[in-house]
Amino acid sequence: MxxxxxxxxxxxxxxxxxxxxxxxxxxxxxxxxxxxxxxxxxxxxxxxxxxxxxxxxxxxxxxxxxxxxxxxxxxxxxxxxxxxxxxxxxxxxxxxxxxxxxxxxxxxxxxxxxxxxxxxxxxxxxxxxxxxxxxxxxxxxxxxxxxxxxxxxxxxxxxxxxxxxxxxxxxxxxxxxxxxxxxxxxxxxxxxxxxxxxxxxAAKIAKTETGVDFSRPAQQVHDHVRGLAPSPGAWFELTTGDRAERVKLLATEVAGVDIKGQAPGTVLDDQLTIACGEGAVRLLSLQKAGGKPLAARDFIRGNAVPEGTVIG
CATH class of the missing domain: 3.40.50.170 (Formyl transferase, N-terminal domain)
Structure with a gap:
């Protein structure tokens, strides 16, 4: 035809x-x-x-x-x-x-x-x-x-x-x-x-909805991240000293850990497990602006994100 x-x-x-x-x-x-x-x-x-x-x-x-x-x-x-x-x-x-x-x-x-x-x-x-x-x-x-x-x-x-x-x-x-x-x-x-x-x-993805909201349940945060990966990418803000920069999240997993009443966005351990509104997610792959995607363990080597840090 x-x-x-x-x-x-x-x-x-x-x-x-x-x-x-x-x-x-x-x-x-x-x-x-x-x-x-x-x-x-x-x-x-x-x-x-x-x-x-x-x-x-x-x-x-x-x-x-x-x-x-x-x-x-x-x-x-x-x-x-x-x-x-x-x-x-x-x-x-x-x-x-x-x-x-x-x-x-x-x-x-x-x-x-x-x-x-x-x-x-x-x-x-x-x-x-x-x-x-x-x-x-x-x-x-x-x-x-x-x-x-x-x-x-x-x-x-x-x-x-x-x-x-x-x-x-x-x-x-x-x-x-x-x-x-x-x-x-x-x-x-x-x-x-x-x-x-x-x-x-299915509305077109707006820039205003790409930021990660850790006050949502862990499963919803995880779905949000994977739904925007690899592009345009979900992101959160990481503050180091007096400088805040956006970090893109490319992969997460729902973590079966007790958040112990921690505020959403709180770093719970040295594996980048983050407290959510309900439960927690573990960050697996991250990317800073102008950089390449890094596994969480490699990201931590170059970026200080100690337990108790609040991201969002």
Whole structure:
């Protein structure tokens, strides 16, 4: 079939590659425009999907919006059988959704209707969910409200980070979408409407919510940290002398220790076990600004964090 692929970040790359390897005719790729990159933002780089499409010899379009008549007319002239959308990041107007003969199909990284929206992987882990998954749905004008064609469930263990779950779900999405497109071009795909109950929204992660709040229960602190790892990263402030600096937390574990009535944020021992509102967490991997990730024992060697110190 003639496919238009629409995606932007690393998450979408396996699906693009899989569809190409499966022999589908990808007539064009749409991706978000190149953006400043690097520490100083001086270099403008195309997205991972953009770079992959160019390597595969597929034409790439990078409009800032698809709302104009000109962009919609150009999309229609591609005469696609279907559009495949994976983490594209732009709103698709009705004219775009209706242009492909068989519609637009999205690979979404949650068990809809739970976690509709921009950050389903992070939100599932931050909420302590035991499972998530991938759904292939036919897109409509709502926010991830389309009817579902295929589903695969994935378990989330208690140590899994967003980075690890991201990579797992990206592979699942690629496999399901290859199956969906093949069936769409053959016998078609049966569709089931989403449930009205259990709707939750996965809002984009805001900078204001990345700080660690040790007054929360230990399990919630642990879920918060792993849900933001490796990026953007949860953080706390460590004060040394009269200087306070942010330290990123990349890994923790819930520690089965008695906090003995200590205030949240109190360092309980020489293993960086920290009292929480309920229970405690042990810090396993930390990173100072401009530094590399360090195991707790290595971090302590270069940073004095004695028992009784309060962080937060």
């Amino acid at each position: 003639r496919i238009i692929f629409m995606g932007t970040p690393d998450y979408a790359v396996p699906t693009l590659k899989a569809l190409h390897a499966a022999g589908q005719e990808i007539v064009a790729v749409y991706s978000q425009p190149p953006r400043p990159a690097g520490r100083r933002g001086l270099e403008v780089l195309p997205s991972p999907v953009h770079r992959t499409a160019e390597a595969l010899g597929i034409p790439v379009f990078t409009p800032k919006s698809l709302k104009s008549d000109e962009e919609q007319a150009g999309f229609c002239t591609l005469n696609a059988d279907a559009a495949v959308v994976v983490a594209y990041g732009l709103i698709l107007p009705k004219a775009i959704l209706d242009a492909p003969r068989l519609g637009a199909w999205n690979g979404h990284a949650s068990l809809l209707p739970r976690w509709r929206g921009a950050a389903p992987i992070q939100r599932a882990i931050m909420a302590g969910d035991a499972e998530t998954g991938v759904m292939i749905m036919k897109m409509d004008e709502g926010l991830d409200t389309g009817a579902v064609a295929l589903t695969e469930t994935v378990s989330i263990n208690q140590s899994m980070t967003t980075g690890e779950l991201h990579d797992t779900l990206a592979v699942v999405t690629a496999r399901l979408m290859v199956e969906a497109v093949a069936r769409l071009g053959a016998e078609g795909l049966p569709l089931a409407p989403q449930c009205d109950a259990g709707v939750t929204y």
